[in-house]
Amino acid sequence: MKLFELRRPADPLEAIRDVLSPGARFIAGGTTMVDLMRLDVERPDVLVDLNHLGLTDIERTADGGVRLGAMTRNADVAHHPWIVAEYPVLSQALLSGASAQLRNAATTGGNVLQRTRCIYFRDVHAACNKRIPGSGCPALDGYHRNLAVLGTSANCIATNPSDMNVALISLDAIVSLRSSEGDRDVAFAEFHREPGDTPECETVLRPGELIAAISLPVARPHARSYYLKLRDRASYEFALASTAVVMSFEDGTMRDVRLALGGVATRPWPAAQAARLLEGRSPEPKLFRDAAELALLGAIGRPENRFKIELVKRCIVSALAHVTLAEFL
Amino acid sequence: MTVSPSPSASPLTVSITVNDAAYRKTIDVRTSLLDFLRETLGLTGTKKGCDHGQCGACTVHVNGRRINSCLQLAAMHDGDDITTVEGLARDGLLHPVQAAFLQRDGFQCGYCTPGQIMSAVALLSEPCGSGDADVAEAMSGNICRCGAYENIVAAIQDARHKLDA
Numbered sequence: 001m002k003l004f005e006l007r008r009p010a011d012p013l014e015a016i017r018d019v020l021s022p023g024a025r026f027i028a029g030g031t032t033m034v035d036l037m038r039l040d041v042e043r044p045d046v047l048v049d050l051n052h053l054g055l056t057d058i059e060r061t062a063d064g065g066v067r068l069g070a071m072t073r074n075a076d077v078a079h080h081p082w083i084v085a086e087y088p089v090l091s092q093a094l095l096s097g098a099s100a101q102l103r104n105a106a107t108t109g110g111n112v113l114q115r116t117r118c119i120y121f122r123d124v125h126a127a128c129n130k131r132i133p134g135s136g137c138p139a140l141d142g143y144h145r146n147l148a149v150l151g152t153s154a155n156c157i158a159t160n161p162s163d164m165n166v167a168l169i170s171l172d173a174i175v176s177l178r179s180s181e182g183d184r185d186v187a188f189a190e191f192h193r194e195p196g197d198t199p200e201c202e203t204v205l206r207p208g209e210l211i212a213a214i215s216l217p218v219a220r221p222h223a224r225s226y227y228l229k230l231r232d233r234a235s236y237e238f239a240l241a242s243t244a245v246v247m248s249f250e251d252g253t254m255r256d257v258r259l260a261l262g263g264v265a266t267r268p269w270p271a272a273q274a275a276r277l278l279e280g281r282s283p284e285p286k287l288f289r290d291a292a293e294l295a296l297l298g299a300i301g302r303p304e305n306r307f308k309i310e311l312v313k314r315c316i317v318s319a320l321a322h323v324t325l326a327e328f329l
Numbered sequence: 330m331t332v333s334p335s336p337s338a339s340p341l342t343v344s345i346t347v348n349d350a351a352y353r354k355t356i357d358v359r360t361s362l363l364d365f366l367r368e369t370l371g372l373t374g375t376k377k378g379c380d381h382g383q384c385g386a387c388t389v390h391v392n393g394r395r396i397n398s399c400l401q402l403a404a405m406h407d408g409d410d411i412t413t414v415e416g417l418a419r420d421g422l423l424h425p426v427q428a429a430f431l432q433r434d435g436f437q438c439g440y441c442t443p444g445q446i447m448s449a450v451a452l453l454s455e456p457c458g459s460g461d462a463d464v465a466e467a468m469s470g471n472i473c474r475c476g477a478y479e480n481i482v483a484a485i486q487d488a489r490h491k492l493d494a
Contacts, residue, residue, distance in 0.1 A: 001359045003358070003359065004358065004359070005358070006341065006358050006402075006404050008404075008407075027402070027405070030400050030401050030402065030405060031382055031397070031400050034361070034399075034400045034401065034402060035381050035382055035400060038380065038381065047402075049404070049405055051405050052408070075394075079456050098470070099385065099469055099470020099471075100395060100448065100451070100452070100455065100467055100468075100469075100470055101382075101385060101388055101395050101396050101397045101448065101470045102382060102396075102397065102400075102470065104394045104395060104396050105396045105397065105400065105401070234466075235465075235466050235469035236469040236470055
């Protein structure tokens with residue numbers, strides 16, 4: 001691991017000043033950062049420790065929603081009674097990810113910025129356009145079973161590995177950013193970027209900006225939600241495909257439908273068109289399949305990950321059936 | 330606060346309590362909490378398996394919560410309270426989870442056992458269903474290459490029943 005200078009700011013404002021130093025990076029729960037520093041993928045000159053400076057509250061917002069401080073731990077969010085009762089999709093997504101130990105350390109803000117599990121990104125001896133822009137992408141013709149079929153480019157097909165991010169898209173979450181230039185809010189669905197020609201730019205975060213909180217708008221009355229994750233083993237494994245669905249019912253029809261996909265895309269993936277197809281309709285299997293087909297329009301499979309296109313379609317249908325089950329009975 | 334940034338970036342001084350004993354040590358800034366416990370303090374009960382948060386052998390409690398000590402910099406834990414497997418026994422008596430692992434033969438080679446036990450002790454105070462499958466899910470962050478899982482689950486269930494009684 002490369003030598004670095006550790007800064008322990010007393011409050012978020014000092015942290016924002018510290019991170020403007022050349023080569024500076026934040027460290028929160030450490031579960032991604034220390035791992036990648038040990039692999040030499042992350043080589044910060046200055047590490048700004050965000051522990052012990054607050055941002056740990058889970059609180060009500062004025063509109064009745066919930067605001068999660070960026071340094072809240074994944075386990076605390078997943079088990080919080082408001083989240084379990086009002087935003088079950090978020091609790092389920094968090095508990096489907098990693099292990100109990102990792103969830104105790106990993107933070108909300110850190111999870112938003114979790115890096116890809118692409119083996120070429122994690123191997124400094126390999127080329128990788130995300131790590132070294134312009135160096136090439138061995139995954140295109142190499143090992144890509146766990147990589148993306150949606151939002152890919154000729155430069156990068158790395159998957160965003162977070163379960164939490166998928167749930168946050170389906171909940172219309174807002175990211176609150178703080179910097180010396182002032183504060184700004186970004187819709188969660190606008191926060192992550194597709195790789196395009198610049199796979200090294202993963203989000204709209206600007207230099208010197210700190211994620212301060214994630215806000216969830218008030219849960220709709222009688223809203224139902226569900227996170228379905230498919231993977232190679234039953235626990236402690238990243239998603240091959242996942243679906244987050246949130247909706248409510250009025251007179252037997254689906255309303256305020258939100259669909260998001262994980263494990264199959266270069267960013268947490270909003271399936272907005274598919275959600276619109278369901279809006280105002282009665283649940284039925286044929287309609288679910290049509291929505292799944294629509295969600296995967298334009299998907300590009302490669303030899304090892306082509307199976308994920310059909311897998312995620314079935315994941316969508318299954319998640320929709322689960323959430324609307326009572327309507328069939 | 331005892332961690333002070335210095336132009337040379339290293340070393341720095343941390344104050345950490347481990348198993349109720351307060352330590353103040355000067356360390357390389359890169360030292361993981363795991364290496365701090367094993368190399369700086371000589372508490373080798375906590376094991377290094379993968380060093381990437383994938384195996385759970387390094388599980389310890391920080392302020393009462395289980396975490397992978399390999400993914401933590403010791404300097405991030407200045408002022409924190411750590412418990413390792415060496416800190417579980419009281420007055421010469423094994424912790425009920427330790428005793429249950431012995432009783433149920435919850436290991437073969439034993440390398441993952443300190444991590445398994447630290448996870449299991451933490452599990453006792455976490456939200457966890459009553460079934461064997463619930464225990465298996467809550468313990469999925471601890472890999473046992475010998476495959477002693479069946480006896481590990483049995484040991485944890487024994488300890489839970491005993492402590493509930």
